[in-house]
Amino acid sequence: MEGQSPGYADLLHPQEEMLEVARQSSALIIGVPREVSGQENRISLVPDGVALLCRNGHQVMVEQGAGITAHFTDHEYSEAGARIMNSSKEIFQADIVLKVAPPSPEEMELLRPRMTLISSIQVALQCEEYFKTLLSKKVTALAFEFIRDRTKQLSIIRAMSEIAGSTSIFVAAEYLANPEYGRGKMFGGFTGINPSEVVIIGAGTVAEFAARSAIGLGAQVKIFDNSVYRLRRIQNNLGRRVFTSILHPKVLLESMRTADVLIGALHTHEGRTPCIITEEMIRQMKEGSVAIDVSIDQGGCFETSRPTTHKSPVYKVHGVTHYAVPNIPSKVPHTASQALNNIIVPILLQMGSEGGMENLLKNDAGVRQGVYSYNGILTNPFISRLYNLPFQDIGLLMAAYH
Numbered sequence: 001m002e003g004q005s006p007g008y009a010d011l012l013h014p015q016e017e018m019l020e021v022a023r024q025s026s027a028l029i030i031g032v033p034r035e036v037s038g039q040e041n042r043i044s045l046v047p048d049g050v051a052l053l054c055r056n057g058h059q060v061m062v063e064q065g066a067g068i069t070a071h072f073t074d075h076e077y078s079e080a081g082a083r084i085m086n087s088s089k090e091i092f093q094a095d096i097v098l099k100v101a102p103p104s105p106e107e108m109e110l111l112r113p114r115m116t117l118i119s120s121i122q123v124a125l126q127c128e129e130y131f132k133t134l135l136s137k138k139v140t141a142l143a144f145e146f147i148r149d150r151t152k153q154l155s156i157i158r159a160m161s162e163i164a165g166s167t168s169i170f171v172a173a174e175y176l177a178n179p180e181y182g183r184g185k186m187f188g189g190f191t192g193i194n195p196s197e198v199v200i201i202g203a204g205t206v207a208e209f210a211a212r213s214a215i216g217l218g219a220q221v222k223i224f225d226n227s228v229y230r231l232r233r234i235q236n237n238l239g240r241r242v243f244t245s246i247l248h249p250k251v252l253l254e255s256m257r258t259a260d261v262l263i264g265a266l267h268t269h270e271g272r273t274p275c276i277i278t279e280e281m282i283r284q285m286k287e288g289s290v291a292i293d294v295s296i297d298q299g300g301c302f303e304t305s306r307p308t309t310h311k312s313p314v315y316k317v318h319g320v321t322h323y324a325v326p327n328i329p330s331k332v333p334h335t336a337s338q339a340l341n342n343i344i345v346p347i348l349l350q351m352g353s354e355g356g357m358e359n360l361l362k363n364d365a366g367v368r369q370g371v372y373s374y375n376g377i378l379t380n381p382f383i384s385r386l387y388n389l390p391f392q393d394i395g396l397l398m399a400a401y402h
Helices: 006-012 046-055 074-080 128-136 155-177 207-217 228-238 249-258 279-283 294-298 334-354 357-363 382-386 394-402
Strands: 029-031 059-063 083-085 095-096 115-119 140-143 197-202 220-224 243-245 262-263 288-294 314-317 322-323 371-374
Touching: 029 394, 046 059, 046 074, 046 197, 046 334, 059 074, 074 083, 128 249, 155 262, 155 288, 155 294, 155 322, 155 334, 197 207, 197 249, 207 220, 207 228, 220 249, 220 314, 220 357, 228 371, 243 249, 262 294, 288 294, 322 334, 334 357, 357 394
Parallel strands: 029 059, 029 095, 059 083, 095 115, 115 140, 197 220, 197 262, 220 243, 262 288, 288 322
Antiparallel strands: 140 371, 314 322
16 A cells, blocks of 8 residues: 555554463472471361362372371371471472471571572561571561452451360350359350350450351350440341440449450451450459460450460469460361461462462452562561551562563
8 A cells, every 4th residue: 555654564464363371370389398386286278278289280298297296197298199298498498388387596507598488477476686687598588468359358367266265165165164264154045044144255256156146155245345336246247246345444343343254356467466454454353263364365354364375284373273375266277277278378379380489469359468578579568657667568579670
């Protein structure tokens, strides 16, 4: 065509069809070390999860004895397709290391640049030096506490909160009946006998599942929270009318005086929980009553709380038995491990089909929010503020790397 540029003329000729290039999936090498913390009995992958990963072409290495405290044997892992390794040093050669507790100082030394670490972080229990050391290892690290699902729920936190809420009631029943720490009283409600009274501070997931378990056993439940929205929501979720109140000191104290069990179930997304229950309020509770501070993971909401262990879980203050173990789900490690596995395995399968961690982080905003270190760059603004460390937005980093 006269007068037209050659480039325009070329466009009039038949062109090759541009086909979408399929994303290349990748095989992952996943390592699961034995937990070195005496307080951690869970494991992040159970044999069924290992079998599913192996069937999808991924390699899984499990350290010898890693599942024993959660009642999963090496033989079960081996039958599922895992390679049983003799040492954690071999496990940390994997591209992705799955832990439950944060890495110990010895494990920190085994971290390698550009590997991926997925574990809890327990910010309230760490220090500035911990984060500086981890960042110096140039790893990409994701925290259980920050990972969200497609509904924007903190999926792992919710699962562990459900378990902690239900377990707190079974713990309360155990100590309420104990002749030394309780009153020899059976938890629940029985014909002709006043039902057990349970006061719950907070109206989130822990509170909801504690209330469900207590109501199921016949107890009378009272729930306190400063949010009317949360109180209305928990009442709707429970499907029945229960006593609810804002945190009015006079009403709360009157309820505590007759309570058999007090559950601290406050949760904050940043920092530590507020201390709601004073020592004077604890002093006015009945002798042999039980106070369980589930919020101890974030500092506790009872003035009389101090962290305890699974081996020595309780102590008494003013005749009230206190249970303040920071890691309640680890008391039921078999169940808690299965719950962790059910959330982590789909993330790993998606990672493999997306072609690796980089692509997963680019395409999944919920998993991306779990990142607090990206190749050694701090990406969590709360940790940055807490320890005055330099921070970069993970979204901008992902854009730069792609």
